[in-house]
Amino acid sequence: ELLNSAKREAARTAVDTYISNGQAVGIGSGSTIVYAVERLAERKKSENLDIVCIPTSFQAQELIINNGLTLTDLDRYPSLDVAIDGADEVDRNFVLIKGGGGCLTQEKIVATAAKTFIVIGDYTKDSSELGDRWKRGVPIEVIPMARIPVAAHIEKKLGGNAELRMAKSKMGPLVTDNGNFILDWKFNGSHDWASVHKFIKLIPGVVETGLFVDMASAVLLGMKDGSVKKIVR
Numbered sequence: 001e002l003l004n005s006a007k008r009e010a011a012r013t014a015v016d017t018y019i020s021n022g023q024a025v026g027i028g029s030g031s032t033i034v035y036a037v038e039r040l041a042e043r044k045k046s047e048n049l050d051i052v053c054i055p056t057s058f059q060a061q062e063l064i065i066n067n068g069l070t071l072t073d074l075d076r077y078p079s080l081d082v083a084i085d086g087a088d089e090v091d092r093n094f095v096l097i098k099g100g101g102g103c104l105t106q107e108k109i110v111a112t113a114a115k116t117f118i119v120i121g122d123y124t125k126d127s128s129e130l131g132d133r134w135k136r137g138v139p140i141e142v143i144p145m146a147r148i149p150v151a152a153h154i155e156k157k158l159g160g161n162a163e164l165r166m167a168k169s170k171m172g173p174l175v176t177d178n179g180n181f182i183l184d185w186k187f188n189g190s191h192d193w194a195s196v197h198k199f200i201k202l203i204p205g206v207v208e209t210g211l212f213v214d215m216a217s218a219v220l221l222g223m224k225d226g227s228v229k230k231i232v233r
């Protein structure tokens with residue numbers, strides 16, 4: 001339906017614009033990236049596209065394998081040509097909230113390893129300020145034993161509330177691919193996201209934040225009318 005075709009258009013446009021033979025490609029996580037991997041598989045069949053793929057989660061790893069693409073890792077390819085990934089929200093300064101799918105840490109590692117980082121999404125991600133549309137807060141991956149002091153420190157210094165993300169198909173907290181917990185920090189108002197990220201990142205026990213500041217090279221968002229809005233930094 002409308003939303004899925006918007007995601008699909010953005011994903012296919014991104015693959016056709018930024019992916020070419022011989023590249024090492026970071027593959028993000030979530031639902032939009034599925035369309036990008038499908039397009040990569042199509043191009044592998046039709047034009048024998050010759051790329052290697054680095055996953056950002058168990059989900060991405062499965063996608064790569066199940067679509068017949070070549071799986072590799074950062075050990076073999078520490079520097080990537082391009083990474084493609086989704087986002088939960090994008091603001092007017094290219095700041096992203098990521099981690100809605102719980103994969104933010106490996107996503108940020110892979111995005112950082114890539115020369116070019118392409119974000120794909122749909123019109124529901126297109127905000128002027130973070131928080132306009134995305135109401136689940138900033139995901140923060142934490143070492144399980146530190147979750148209470150980390151949450152308390154964030155709430156004391158930055159306000160809002162940091163909630164432990166509970167799993168949906170298992171009892172208890174969500175456990176990430178790295179064996180950690182996630183706090184969803186529901187913030188109030190607008191912030192200087194670069195300094196908020198740095199502040200949170202330095203709290204002992206924090207593994208990574210879902211704030212991707214100054215990282216995206218381009219953002220492609222599928223619109224309701226079938227067009228793809230492309231914003232290049």
Ligand code: DER
Binds near residue numbers: 028032085086098103
């Ligand atoms: O969790 C993540 O960072 C994912 O990339 C997510 O933000 C994108 O999810 P979607 O493609 O299902 O909207």
